[in-house]
Amino acid sequence: MAHWLFKSEPDVFGWDDLVAKGGAGEEWDGVRNYQARNNMRAMALGETGFFYHSRSGLEVVGIVEVSALAHPDSTTDDDRWECVDVRAVRPFVKPVSLETIKADPRLSDMVLVKNSRLSVQPVTDAEWAILCELGETKP
DNA sequence: GCCAACGTTGGC
């Protein structure tokens, strides 16, 4: 199973907001970038991802799960844009900051480091394991 | 709040 990373500005939609949505989860709408959309199209049900707070916070705060496959984005009539639904699985015991990620040579190839602007990113199995360990949270 | 980096748009 592949792993992913979802970015959101906590001032707009943060981890607590997703938790509040409960088990049904929430549409990951608003993505207007082909690469990010293609990543969502590639997702399978039950695949897991990190939830990252961008702009303010700058840390990985929890684990989410894909609760619905890619479908048309309800916030636009433009049929190019699709999105998955995600739900909160569990928070990190210890959020992992971007600073920590950048300082760890094992994570230097992460998309988060190399292409910080991509809002939905793939995460390798190795990166997944390392980040869960740093977050003191089971994968 | 600033601005560098990136993706997209549109004129040619």
Next chain:
DNA sequence: GCCAACGTTGGC
């Protein structure tokens, strides 16, 4: 099809 101009993102 190229590339300058523009808008947006996100770290600082």
